[in-house]
Amino acid sequence: MDADKLVEELAASFMQTVAVLGKVVISLERWHEGSHSSFVAQKSGAAARLIGLGAADVIEIETAGRLHDIGKIGLPDSICAKAPSDMSLEEFRVYSAHPENGRLILSPHQHFDSVGQIIAQHHEKYDGTGFPDKLRGEQIHIGAALIAVADFYHNGMHRKYPGRTTQTFIPGTGENYIRATEPRFANVMNALHNRSKRWFSPQAVDAFTSVIEAERRSLGIRTVMRVGVNQLKPGMFFADDYYASYGLLLVARGEPVNEESLPRLMHLAEIGELPQKILVMR
Ligand SMILES: [Fe+2]
Ligand SMILES: [Fe+2]
Known part of the structure; x- marks a missing residue:
């Protein structure tokens, strides 16, 4: 067998090992229906x-994710x-060894050396309050952070934890994602963004958000967010009607944000005719 062929077969064999182990993990996922x-x-x-x-890092991170x-x-x-x-101290001690x-x-x-390192860190938190080693910030592998x-x-x-309802699961305060077609999505994204820099790497939160938003856009689902007037960008749509103090409609719900109107909107926000933060869909 020539060397190239051997390398190819070893790579295939590694991926098959990952697939076998992946099946084992799925069999443990009774609480997520295998997804x-x-x-x-x-x-x-x-x-x-x-x-x-x-590419090599991405494969490693995907494997660790699986x-x-x-x-x-x-x-x-x-x-x-x-x-x-909801765990007792003893239950948490057992769980936190995983x-x-x-x-x-x-x-x-x-x-599986580096995959194993990433897995060992997947419950560490950005502010050092995670487990098992209380690593913080950049000490945590970016793969583990993602x-x-x-x-x-997810x-x-x-x-679906037995005995829990969606209302009590996430105490989102609505910083960024204030409304959405699905309240659960808004709640989870709020909770995620509220924990950025505490539990989660801000870089990881931003990258994940971009991935999810791009997918939602490709499905034709829009997210309603509150953004500063200076953060308005073409491609967004106004999600509410905004009137000047004397009653003139400045922008209407559903209207696209366009480049040319931005200086005017910034000026209106400066003089107080438009709120500093407004609702947009993207
Ligand atoms: Fe875990
Ligand atoms: Fe998990």
Whole structure:
């Protein structure tokens, strides 16, 4: 067998190993109906690509995304079914071993070295309050930071914890995403953005947001946001009617934002005829 062929076969064999392990992880996903690991893999990979990471890094991050919860093998159902905030101290101690367990499970295979490192860090938090090592900021691998964001989003959108309702799950305060066609999406995005720089790397939150927004746009779904008048951009649409103090309609709901009208709108905001922040759809 020539060398090129051997390299090709080894690469294929590695990907098949990932696929086998991926099936094992899916069998652990009773609480997500089997969609969680592929969502986290896809979105963290897409966000990594958007940030400009190279192909090898992207594959590593996607792989870590697919396998991030492999360390949950052996956890009792009674723990898997709960949100960490509902666990007893003892349950949390058992649960919080899963990132390091994941690394250990993969450690006999040398090509899973960096994937294992990323998995070991997927519950670290940007402000150093995560586990197991209380890493902070840039100490956390960007792949682990991206997986943490995709994981949070997917849990918020899909996980049905027994006894919990969507209203009590996320206390969003509406900084950025104030309304949307789907309240749950708005709540989860609010909660995500509110935790940027605390739990999550701001770079990871921004990259993930761009990936999700691009997908929503391609599906024809618009998001309503409150933005500063100086952040208006062509491609956005006004999401509300805005009147001058003397009753003149300045902009109408549904009207596109265009380049030429921006200086006028900035001026109107400066003199107080338009609020500093207004509702737009994008
Ligand atoms: Fe996890
Ligand atoms: Fe997860």
